[in-house]
Amino acid sequence: MTAPAHELGDRAREVFRVVVESYLGSGTPVGSRTISKLSGLNLSPASIRNVMQDLEELGLLAAPHTSAGRMPTESGLRLFVDGMMQAAEPSAEERAMIERRLSEQGPVEDALAAATTALSGLSACAGIVLVPPRELRLRQCAFVALSATQALAVLVGEDGSVENRVIDLPAGMNASALAEAANYMSARLSGLTLAEAQRRITAELRSERAALGDVSRMLVERGLAIWSEDGAHRPVL
């Protein structure tokens, strides 16, 4: 039982967004107190819990155990990804609104923030703005299974920024192979730029020094490939 994004209220959508982003950033379940602080909704943890319970009933969130925080389910992550990727051509009126808001801003950062806010407001979903790449140094990598054939690849930067890509899984992929691939990449890319990490891991894979199973190796190669393909643009949420 999964509700489309547009069926969620503004408050539920904001809570869901904060849960997913916090989970992708930390890899750990998120509690109501944390959401209360991060969401900017000025709601108490008790109210956040009520919203989270609704989201859990909708199948978007789940708790690993009674006293743990909530984490997004596969359906929830799928909805989050779909919400970001269902990009449609804006109407002339919407385009004019975006350009008007951009023209009101001074610094680039403010313009980007305005563009993201405008897109988010128009689409009622998360907004994505693409900017030229910068020297992001990496801290951690994780793979989150979305289905039997797809996973969400997550890169965490040293500055706390998070980048996500949907990746097709090799046949025979399982949870342990996902973890093996993520651990392998995290151990080797820490402190490196994306380009440096790609060169290092590629060289290691070619030299047969990588202590990886075949399936995990394929996943690492696909992960490197997908970031190589669109590395010219860096999404900002």
Next chain:
DNA sequence: ACACGAGCACGATAGTCGGC
């Protein structure tokens, strides 16, 4: 009537400490 916040009891986990 409804939404929200506060308070309470309870559960799970992690850290600490002492005994072996």
Next chain:
DNA sequence: GCCGACTATCGTGCTCGTGT
């Protein structure tokens, strides 16, 4: 060093009071 008991912390569900 290992194991079990204890404690602190964090999170939950539930109930009740309050404001609109």
